[in-house]
Amino acid sequence: MNAQATSVVILGGGPGGYEAALVAAHLGARVTVVDRDGLGGAAVLTDCVPSKALIATADYLSELEVAGELGVHLEDADGHEVTDAVAALGEVNARVMALARAQSQDIETRVREVGVEIIRGTGRLVSSSEVLVTTDTTQQSVSADVVLVATGATPRVMDSARPDGERILTWQQIYELEELPERLIVVGSGVTGAELAQAYLGLGAEVVLVSSRDRVLPGEDPDAATVIEEVFRKRGMEVLGRSRMAAVERTDDGVIVRLEDGREITGSHALLAVGSIPQTADLGLAEVGVDLTPSGHIVVDRVSRTSVRGVYAAGDCTGVLPLASVAAMQGRIAMSHALGDAVAPLNLRVVSANIFTDPEIATVGISQKEVDSGLGNVDANILPLSRNPRAKMLGITEGFVKLFSERGSGTVLGGVIVAPRASELIFPVTLAVAHRLNVDQVANTFTVYPSLSGSIAEAARRLHSTD
Numbered sequence: 304m305n306a307q308a309t310s311v312v313i314l315g316g317g318p319g320g321y322e323a324a325l326v327a328a329h330l331g332a333r334v335t336v337v338d339r340d341g342l343g344g345a346a347v348l349t350d351c352v353p354s355k356a357l358i359a360t361a362d363y364l365s366e367l368e369v370a371g372e373l374g375v376h377l378e379d380a381d382g383h384e385v386t387d388a389v390a391a392l393g394e395v396n397a398r399v400m401a402l403a404r405a406q407s408q409d410i411e412t413r414v415r416e417v418g419v420e421i422i423r424g425t426g427r428l429v430s431s432s433e434v435l436v437t438t439d440t441t442q443q444s445v446s447a448d449v450v451l452v453a454t455g456a457t458p459r460v461m462d463s464a465r466p467d468g469e470r471i472l473t474w475q476q477i478y479e480l481e482e483l484p485e486r487l488i489v490v491g492s493g494v495t496g497a498e499l500a501q502a503y504l505g506l507g508a509e510v511v512l513v514s515s516r517d518r519v520l521p522g523e524d525p526d527a528a529t530v531i532e533e534v535f536r537k538r539g540m541e542v543l544g545r546s547r548m549a550a551v552e553r554t555d556d557g558v559i560v561r562l563e564d565g566r567e568i569t570g571s572h573a574l575l576a577v578g579s580i581p582q583t584a585d586l587g588l589a590e591v592g593v594d595l596t597p598s599g600h601i602v603v604d605r606v607s608r609t610s611v612r613g614v615y616a617a618g619d620c621t622g623v624l625p626l627a628s629v630a631a632m633q634g635r636i637a638m639s640h641a642l643g644d645a646v647a648p649l650n651l652r653v654v655s656a657n658i659f660t661d662p663e664i665a666t667v668g669i670s671q672k673e674v675d676s677g678l679g680n681v682d683a684n685i686l687p688l689s690r691n692p693r694a695k696m697l698g699i700t701e702g703f704v705k706l707f708s709e710r711g712s713g714t715v716l717g718g719v720i721v722a723p724r725a726s727e728l729i730f731p732v733t734l735a736v737a738h739r740l741n742v743d744q745v746a747n748t749f750t751v752y753p754s755l756s757g758s759i760a761e762a763a764r765r766l767h768s769t770d
Contacts, residue, residue: 308448309327309331309332309333309448309449309641309642310332310333310335310446310447310448310449311323311324311327311332311333311334311335311447311448311449311450311451311638311641311642312334312335312337312426312434312445312447312449312450312451313327313334313335313336313337313450313451313453314337314425314426314434314450314451314452314453314454314586315336315337315338315344315452315453315454315455315618315620316336316338316340316341316342316343316344316410316411316414316421316453317343317344317345317346317347317453317455317618317619317627317630318343318344318346318618318627318628318630318631318634319451319453319455319617319618319630319631319633319634320336320338320342320344320451320453320617320618320634321336321342321343321344321410321414321634322630322631322632322634322635323451323453323617323634323635323637323638324336324414324417324419325413325414325417325419326634326635326638326639326644327449327638327641327642328414328417328418328419329417330638330639330642330644331642332449332638332642334418334419334420335419335420335421335422335445335447336414336419336420336421336422337422337424337425337426337434337436337445338421338422338423338424339423339424339425341404341407341411342407342410342411342414342421343403343406343407343410344453344455345455345456345457345475346455346627346630347403347406347407347410348403348404348407349403349474349475349478350474350475351627352402352403352406353399353400353402353403353478354474354495354498354499354502354659355659356398356399356402356403357395357396357399357478357499357502357506358498358501358502358505358659358661360390360395360398360399360502360506361390361501361502361503361504361505361506361661362505362661362723364388364390364505364506364507365505365661367388369697369698372698373698389507390483390506390507392480392481392482392483392506393480393481393482395506396478396479396480396481399478400478422436422438422445423438423439424436424437424438424439425437426445426586427585427586427587428450428452428586428587428588428590428591428593428614429444429587429591430591431450431591431592431611431612431613431614432446432447432448432450432613433445433446433447434447434450435587447613448613449613449614449615449638449641449642450613450614450615451607451614451615451616451617451634451637451638451641452583452586452588452593452601452609452614452615452616452617452620453616453617453618453620453630453634454581454582454583454586454618454620455581455582455618455619455620455630456579456580456581456582456619456620456625457475457579457580457582458473458474458475458575458578458579459575459577459578459579459580460473460575461575461577463548463549463550463551464490464548464550464551464573464575464577466575467553470553470557470558470571470572470573471551471553471558471572471573471575472572472573472574472575473574473575474495474499474574474575474576477499477574480572483503483506483507483508484503484508484570484571484572485508485509485570485571486508486509486510486511486557486569486570486571486572487500487503487508487509487510487511487570487571487572487573487574488510488511488513488558488560488568488570488572488573488574489503489510489511489512489513489573489574489576490513490548490551490560490573490574490575490576490577491513491514491575491576491577491578492512492513492514492515492516492518492519492520492521492542493520493521493522493576493578494520494523494658495576496512496514496574496576497512497519497520497531497658497660498658498659498660499574499576500512500535500540500574501534501535501538501540501660501661503574504535504538504539504540505538505661509539510540510541511540511541511542511543511568511570512535512540512541512542512543513543513546513548513560513562513568514542514543514544514545514546515545515546515547515548516544516545517544517545518532518544519531519532519535519542519544520532520658520664523658523664523666524664524666524670524671524705524719525671525672526671526685526703526705526719526721527664527666527703527719527721528664530662530701530702530703530721531658531660531662531664531721533701534660534661534662534701543562543568546562546564546566547562547563547564548560548561548562548563548577549561549562549563551573551575554569556571557569557570557571557572558570558571558572558573560573579619579625580598580599581598581599581600581601581619581620581621581622582620583595583599583600583601583620584599588601591611591614592610592611593609593610593611593614593616594609594610596622598622600620600621600622601616601620601621601622602621603615603616603617603621603623603633604648605636605648605649605650606636606637606640606646606648606649607621607633607634607636607637607640607649608637608640613641615637615640615641616633616637617630617633617634617636617637618630618633618634621633623649623651624651624654624656626654626656628654628655629649629651629654632649633649636648636649652668652669652736653667653668653733653736653737654667655667655729655730655732655733657725657726657729659726661723662699662701662702662721662722662723662725663720663721663722663723663724663725663726664719664720664721664725665719665720665721665725665726665728665729666717666718666719666720666729667717667718667729667732667733667736668707668715668716668717668718668732668736669681669707669716669717670717671683671705671719674707679709679710680709680710680711681707681708681709681710681716682707682708682709682710682766683705683706683707683708683766684705684706684762684765684766685703685704685705685762686703686704686705686758686761686762686765687702687703688701688702688703688704688721688722688755688758689701689702690758691753691755691757691758692752692753693753693754693755693757694722694755694758696753697723699722699723699755701721702720702721702722702723702725703719703720703721703722704718704719704720704722704728704758704759704761704762705718705719705720705762706718706732706742706759706762706763706766708741708742708763708766710768711768711770712741713741713742713743713766713767713768714739714740714741715732715735715736715739715740715741715742715745715763716736717732717736718732718735718736718759720732720759722755724755728755728756728759731745731756731759732759742763742764742766742767743763743767745759745760745763746760746761746763746764746766746767748760
């Protein structure tokens with residue numbers, strides 16, 4: 304396809320949408336983004352950016368606690384030791400949301416700079432080459448040679464637990480709170496539930512985490528999840544395992560969470576983190592022949608094509624992997640493929656992911672579950688961070704580095720890092736996986752002494768084959 308004569312219409316301005324717009328504009332296409340809420344989408348406005356900013360605030364408070372263990376103490380003007388730092392939640396949330404809006408505006412400025420047209424509204428496919436755009440005041444038909452659907456997902460809501468935005472909240476509503484909850488009941492122990500439960504615990508709230516599974520973070524590395532659950536309990540969180548929520552009700556001064564086994568948990572607020580659903584309804588997808596899964600996700604291949612020629616999809620609406628980085632990559636791949644540029648299909652084996660608990664959990668490549676199920680000939684080594692000299696200096700007592708390698712060749716197949724700022728430490732492991740480095744190449748690369756990254760080289764060194 305000749306990009307110079309191509310019209311691209313993108314539905315949704317989240318990471319999949321705006322990254323696709325930048326690529327398409329760079330390749331010379333005429334690009335229109337139809338967006339309702341603001342560029343950056345939920346990732347920037349109500350999810351990733353605000354939640355990680357909130358978590359960063361909680362991290363500062365926890366660092367004050369660690370400082371005391373290192374011999375550093377705060378005193379007031381009269382020389383009395385300050386034992387408790389207080390989070391003013393109204394101020395915290397105001398900063399968090401201002402940061403999110405500023406990031407959204409920065410993205411919009413960049414997208415407009417490259418000549419992309421932005422229409423505030425919603426779009427619906429009339430055909431594979433026509434989109435009906437509805438704004439507050441008008442409707443207009445926009446022709447398209449290529450359509451990209453990147454409409455994201457929204458929090459799952461259950462009839463037995465209806466959010467009211469005041470006491471019963473989704474993770475998108477929690478930033479409206481002006482005061483710290485006295486007792487927050489978090490329903491759901493997946494990534495979102497675990498992150499926000501620990502954030503509010505760190506900010507000073509009493510937190511109860513209700514998990515329907517045997518442990519928190521049931522989909523993650525079991526060694527990592529065990530560390531996080533132990534940290535939760537040690538810091539005072541009440542974790543209820545094998546406890547499935549039946550209903551959440553509001554009372555005069557709080558909430559009651561009823562469990563299927565008949566137990567009742569009372570609190571001041573409830574946070575619902577029970578998954579998400581794709582925003583694919585009323586887009587005209589089925590009518591034009593786009594295949595959907597029973598859950599409503601759009602079926603795509605590894606270059607983001609749907610079942611209809613000229614229609615692509617990216618991000619959480621596809622259900623491929625609910626990460627902003629994956630959405631962005633899907634969007635970029637879609638435009639490169641549609642406009643005839645060089646493109647490599649999406650490779651989920653080299654996707655690094657991070658859970659922003661304290662400590663963080665970062666992963667890439669194969670998982671412990673795959674290894675335990677008999678995937679190939681794999682060697683593994685796990686190295687506790689407590690033995691690392693830099694960790695000792697920083698007061699880090701929890702966490703580890705785990706590497707997986709192919710038996711014989713020593714090729715690095717994956718890794719797990721549980722540590723503060725694991726999101727930064729996982730990058731060299733990701734490079735090793737992406738470029739098929741072997742453990743000896745990693746082990747023989749210089750690291751700074753002392754450094755946390757030294758444990759990555761040491762774990763690789765322990766996987767050296769002597770056969």
